[in-house]
Amino acid sequence: MKSNHVIRLLKTAVVAAGFSISVANAADLVVSATSQTSDDYALSVAWSNQLAKLENGNRLTVVDNGSVKGLRQLAAGRVDIAVIGAPHYLDAINHKGNFSEDPERFTKAYGELRSLFAISTSAGQYVVRDSSGIKSFAELKGRSIAIGRPGGNAGRVSSAFLEAYGLKPEDDVDTQYIDYSDAFNQMSNNRLDGTFVWGGLPQAAIDNSSRSMDLRFISPEEDSLEKFRSHITAGEHYRLKRISAQEIEQAYQGRVKADSDVYFWTFPYMFVVNTKMDDDVAYDLTKTLWSNLSDVKRTSSALNLLRLEEATTGLTAEMHPGAARYFREIGLIQ
Numbered sequence: 001m002k003s004n005h006v007i008r009l010l011k012t013a014v015v016a017a018g019f020s021i022s023v024a025n026a027a028d029l030v031v032s033a034t035s036q037t038s039d040d041y042a043l044s045v046a047w048s049n050q051l052a053k054l055e056n057g058n059r060l061t062v063v064d065n066g067s068v069k070g071l072r073q074l075a076a077g078r079v080d081i082a083v084i085g086a087p088h089y090l091d092a093i094n095h096k097g098n099f100s101e102d103p104e105r106f107t108k109a110y111g112e113l114r115s116l117f118a119i120s121t122s123a124g125q126y127v128v129r130d131s132s133g134i135k136s137f138a139e140l141k142g143r144s145i146a147i148g149r150p151g152g153n154a155g156r157v158s159s160a161f162l163e164a165y166g167l168k169p170e171d172d173v174d175t176q177y178i179d180y181s182d183a184f185n186q187m188s189n190n191r192l193d194g195t196f197v198w199g200g201l202p203q204a205a206i207d208n209s210s211r212s213m214d215l216r217f218i219s220p221e222e223d224s225l226e227k228f229r230s231h232i233t234a235g236e237h238y239r240l241k242r243i244s245a246q247e248i249e250q251a252y253q254g255r256v257k258a259d260s261d262v263y264f265w266t267f268p269y270m271f272v273v274n275t276k277m278d279d280d281v282a283y284d285l286t287k288t289l290w291s292n293l294s295d296v297k298r299t300s301s302a303l304n305l306l307r308l309e310e311a312t313t314g315l316t317a318e319m320h321p322g323a324a325r326y327f328r329e330i331g332l333i334q
Contacts, residue, residue: 027281029080030061031271032070037181037204039122040083040269042300043289049299050292051285058284066152067269068098074272075109081285086118086268086316087234088153096233098153114277114320115270116286117311117327121200121303123241123264124157128194129187130214130257137220138165144174146183146195156232157265158196161220164227184209194218200302201243202251210255217248219262237316241266268314275320282322290326308332 031048033041041064048060060081065073067084071092074082084092091097092110099107126145128134134143140162147169148154155177159169169175176183176192183195184205197203209215220228222240229235240263248258273282289296290308297303312319312333319327327333 027057027080027278028059028061029281029285030063030078031081031083032063032065032073032079033083034067034070034122034198035064035179038064038198039200039300039302040119040271042302043119043121043296043306044083046296046299046303047285047289050288050296054288056284058281058288060285066149068152071099071110071272072102072106074113074274075106080277081116081271081273084270084272085153085237086270086314087237089113089270089272089316090234090237094233097156098151109274112275113272113317114275114282114323115272115315115317116282116320116323117290118268118270118313118315119306120266120268120310120314121305122198122269123200123266124154125197125199125203125206125262125264126158126194126218127197127206127209127215127256128218129190130216131190132193134193134218135216135259137161137218137224138167139218140165140173140194141167142172143193144176144191145193146178146180146186147175148177148196149179150177152177154196154198157238160228160231160235161224161265163231164220164224180205188213200305201247202301204302206256207252210252214257215255216257217262219264221263237267237314238265239267240264268310268316270315270317272317273320277320277322279320279322279325282320283325284322286323286326290330
């Protein structure tokens with residue numbers, strides 16, 4: 001892994017069979033995605049592959065750290081691009097939520113970040129063992145559910161939704177902070193009733209687990225959203241996305257049940273960089289992804305909902321000038 005935030009000026013002449021090739025302003029960058037089953041990870045891999053086809057020298061290495069840790073890694077200069085939810089970024093710069101105990105140098109660094117673009121393909125969703133008998137979010141009282149990895153934002157969001165239903169995390173519901181890959185293992189052994197999962201439709205971990213056990217979607221309802229927002233910082237940036245029972249049937253070929261439409265919670269997920277990133281590099285990175293959108297979407301069904309028109313909406317971090325140049329060129333922003 002190359003040193004981060006270092007733009008290398010390459011003045012190399014390679015002479016072979018009468019041809020010379022030179023590459024300038026090439027950057028080896030590291031992008032920190034949420035997890036290996038997340039949409040932003042799939043996008044980052046496809047993005048990296050598109051860059052590898054070009055001769056401009058820009059390259060991406062993809063790692064997974066979770067969103068909170070990933071942003072801290074970016075602030076510390078250990079990665080070059082991080083993925084963070086629009087509301088979480090506000091928490092970071094305002095020293096709130098999961099970032100309330102971060103050192104001052106990190107909080108200052110968060111304010112110096114800029115966005116390249118946003119995606120809205122991923123969402124928070126909840127599945128339970130069908131054998132548990134749970135059919136609604138309100139029926140989690142007295143049951144057990146994994147609500148996200150330790151230290152991540154998903155646990156805060158899940159807890160806020162439980163509180164919106166008058167359920168106290170840990171007391172009324174056995175809430176466990178474990179990654180959903182481990183949660184599915186515990187569900188298969190009847191040691192856990194359900195789990196939070198982040199991703200698109202279909203979601204790989206749910207799809208894989210549904211082949212060995214019967215699952216069912218449950219979800220908070222629209223009328224719980226206002227109460228939810230009162231239990232969490234930057235709640236106004238969260239929304240519920242309606243997913244029809246038919247869409248779930250098609251995505252999982254009937255292996256995951258939904259008696260009616262369900263709701264996933266979501267928000268714009270931003271790819272952010274340090275403001276010092278070279279404008280040309282930011283421009284090239286952004287253009288390479290979005291000008292090859294059809295090819296990128298073909299790499300993973302999780303990216304089916306990727307939309308160019310959403311790339312500049314809902315941003316809470318100022319856009320990087322290099323990225324803005326590309327979006328102005330194609331008429332997406334003024």
